[in-house]
Amino acid sequence: MKKFLPPLVMSLLFSHSTLAHNVQLNQPLPAINVNNDGEILFDNAISYKNWHSTSLAGKVRVIQHIAGRSSVKEKNQALIDAIKAANFDRSKYQTTTIINADDAVIATxxxxxxxxxxxxxxxxHSQVVLDxxxxxxxxxxxxEKESFIAVLDKNGKVQFVAEGKLSPEQIQQIIKxxxxLTQ
Incomplete structure (x- = not known):
């Protein structure tokens, strides 16, 4: 006898899979260039340069991609606070924040x-990218309208990935x- 999944279960499975990110553990992030605006530089004045995801290797990183909305930024502020408190060695670690300005409230x-x-x-000392x-x-x-977090090892390979608000346990997992990875 054939068993069929109820239509609601099937629709949830397929709708979730179409919304899922394509970032995979133990792989580099999918390659992307941000040419408009790009990485923000600050040396007595603000300037911009093209940013490439392939440039992330070399240091352990927490990547935070956020929609350009204060409500999304606040979702994982506890992670940023935990990172600051951990005082990681800057020669081995860097936070990279990618802000999706295209996903902002209209006129902001x-x-x-x-x-x-x-x-x-x-x-x-942090890397900030404006997309x-x-x-x-x-x-x-x-x-859309969400936060994405990934941890990369020094080779640029993903070791942790999550979308949405992190739990306190996930934050501790990231810090550990x-x-x-920085030892």
Missing amino acids: GPFVKSSAEDGKKQNP QKSAVKNAWNLK LVRH
């Missing part, structure tokens, strides 16, 4: 850009993982 684009630039000034065209979101198949 200039505020998102200014906020990203202020964030770079406050944390010059005006959803290039990263589209390349990695990320959810980064400590282990």
